[in-house]
Amino acid sequence: MIVHAELSCLTCGYDVGDVEGERGARPDTLVFLPVHQGDELLVDETGHFQCPRCGGRVLPQGVSPVKRPIDPKTVLEANLEDAIARGFVP
Numbered sequence: 001m002i003v004h005a006e007l008s009c010l011t012c013g014y015d016v017g018d019v020e021g022e023r024g025a026r027p028d029t030l031v032f033l034p035v036h037q038g039d040e041l042l043v044d045e046t047g048h049f050q051c052p053r054c055g056g057r058v059l060p061q062g063v064s065p066v067k068r069p070i071d072p073k074t075v076l077e078a079n080l081e082d083a084i085a086r087g088f089v090p
């Protein structure tokens, strides 16, 4: 099952972005859609997501199944659409 989740920092409240992938998949195999362009998905040595701003713990929120998952091969396109949807000029 493919699931979608939103990532935000527990420490500073920073909105990191959205991730999508197989439930239980390794973090480095997930599709990552950053809220702030240029952010990367940071994962510490224990497999937890890290905040790119403060280094704090980031937890997936609102995990829900996805009917039409993003194709990792076209993630560039998905990123672009995501950026437009969020009001950024690409």
Ligand SMILES: [Zn+2]
Pocket: 009, 010, 011, 012, 013, 014, 051, 052, 053, 054, 055, 056
């Ligand atoms: Zn933070």
